Amino acid sequence: MSIFEYNGAAIVAMAGKNCVAIGSDLRFGVQLQTITTDCPKVFQMNDKLFLGLSGLGTDAQTLHEKLVFRHNLYKLREERSMKPTTFAHLVSSVLYERRFGPYFAGPVIAGLEDNGTPYLCGMDSIGAMETAKDFMVQGTSPESLYGMCESMWREDMEPEELFETLAQCLLSGVDRDALAGWGSVVHVITPDKVITRTIKGRMD
Amino acid sequence: MAGEGSQYSFSLTTFSPSGKLVQIEYALKAVGAGATSLGIAASDGVVIATEKKLPSLLVDEGTVKKILMLTPNIGVVYSGMGPDYRVLVRKARKTAQVYYQLYKEHIPVAQLVREVAAVMQEFTQSGGVRPFGVSLMLSGFDDNGPQLYQIDPSGSYFAWKASAIGKNMVNAKTFLEKRYSEEVGIEDAIHTALLTLKEGFEGQLSSSNIEVGIVGADRKFRVLTESEVADYLQEVE
Numbered sequence: 001m002s003i004f005e006y007n008g009a010a011i012v013a014m015a016g017k018n019c020v021a022i023g024s025d026l027r028f029g030v031q032l033q034t035i036t037t038d039c040p041k042v043f044q045m046n047d048k049l050f051l052g053l054s055g056l057g058t059d060a061q062t063l064h065e066k067l068v069f070r071h072n073l074y075k076l077r078e079e080r081s082m083k084p085t086t087f088a089h090l091v092s093s094v095l096y097e098r099r100f101g102p103y104f105a106g107p108v109i110a111g112l113e114d115n116g117t118p119y120l121c122g123m124d125s126i127g128a129m130e131t132a133k134d135f136m137v138q139g140t141s142p143e144s145l146y147g148m149c150e151s152m153w154r155e156d157m158e159p160e161e162l163f164e165t166l167a168q169c170l171l172s173g174v175d176r177d178a179l180a181g182w183g184s185v186v187h188v189i190t191p192d193k194v195i196t197r198t199i200k201g202r203m204d
Numbered sequence: 205m206a207g208e209g210s211q212y213s214f215s216l217t218t219f220s221p222s223g224k225l226v227q228i229e230y231a232l233k234a235v236g237a238g239a240t241s242l243g244i245a246a247s248d249g250v251v252i253a254t255e256k257k258l259p260s261l262l263v264d265e266g267t268v269k270k271i272l273m274l275t276p277n278i279g280v281v282y283s284g285m286g287p288d289y290r291v292l293v294r295k296a297r298k299t300a301q302v303y304y305q306l307y308k309e310h311i312p313v314a315q316l317v318r319e320v321a322a323v324m325q326e327f328t329q330s331g332g333v334r335p336f337g338v339s340l341m342l343s344g345f346d347d348n349g350p351q352l353y354q355i356d357p358s359g360s361y362f363a364w365k366a367s368a369i370g371k372n373m374v375n376a377k378t379f380l381e382k383r384y385s386e387e388v389g390i391e392d393a394i395h396t397a398l399l400t401l402k403e404g405f406e407g408q409l410s411s412s413n414i415e416v417g418i419v420g421a422d423r424k425f426r427v428l429t430e431s432e433v434a435d436y437l438q439e440v441e
Contacts, residue, residue, distance in 0.1 A: 078315060089308040 008179025015118035016162035023186035049111035084111030095127035141177035231357035234337035249390035250343035283370030284338035313344035325359025372404030
């Protein structure tokens, strides 16, 4: 059994018209046992930047703490928040530093650039970055998630429609995944606000 | 950094009874004995300039480079000891590249200044080393606009609208105080810089015994060629 499948996760991020959305499942489990159903895998870094971390729970947690640490120091030194591209490169560097003893995590970064353009990026556990214009997925059943996104995503969706699409992709995508699901949370980021919605799904 | 059997593993920059660090005072004297350098921050760019005082006519002045680039949008000049300057330039360039590798974004001017200043400060509080015998004048253009910074051997740094360091700094600064205005553009700033250098220059100012570097709104730092300097000098005359 792969170390990446010890805990289980599903993360989807999508780009719309001057908005991005990112969501994850809520299951926290240890192999086949579900421990809690209130464990989101998406974290807010600043008002226009979200980070999702799939993979081994302890590594995702530690990585998140390290990145909060780095981001806080950056804000103090530079007196400004990190741009999404800057943050993504930082995550990549942090991961590559551990090239031969990596963090078993799969990050997804979703944010809005200064001019409102969506930024989506995903990487593997050693920091190989991939930016996307449409959507980015990570987790224990990426194939199901890709399948859903590929068929349901369209260009230039407004925030409301983007939310519906992402939510449906996430909910249906985790149906075939024993290790992810048990409810989900979705954040929609627009230039003026972030709307967070927790979604009731199949609790199995 | 102490040698074998060295008696000097303590810091040479220890406080005097009057609360001064005499080594830093002496380092500033070394700076004050160096050739004059100055910088002017204009509304749309920054200009830095220096005298190229060579010890002999036989020196190949084309190979002497006092104004150097640290990043594509940041340049630096110094007054004081050349070899110490080169060490700092190396460290500064590396710092800038480390930042770029981490963030894929060019280091902001203020951040680079802080890092270089931190290095200079280290050498005032470590065992077996002496402070750097240079003051640096850093010019750059980033998202916060055109900026000019001076960094001293102690590690203190100041942002200036216009300033001078080295032998003739007092007269040069008085001259600049009279001539500086906030709205001045970079072309005027270059003329003012040349006039300021001319004020304290021993001998005849020419394009082969001064160096000028500019960074404009295009955010590209460059050292002016000898012929460009000659043209500006003609305009000033």
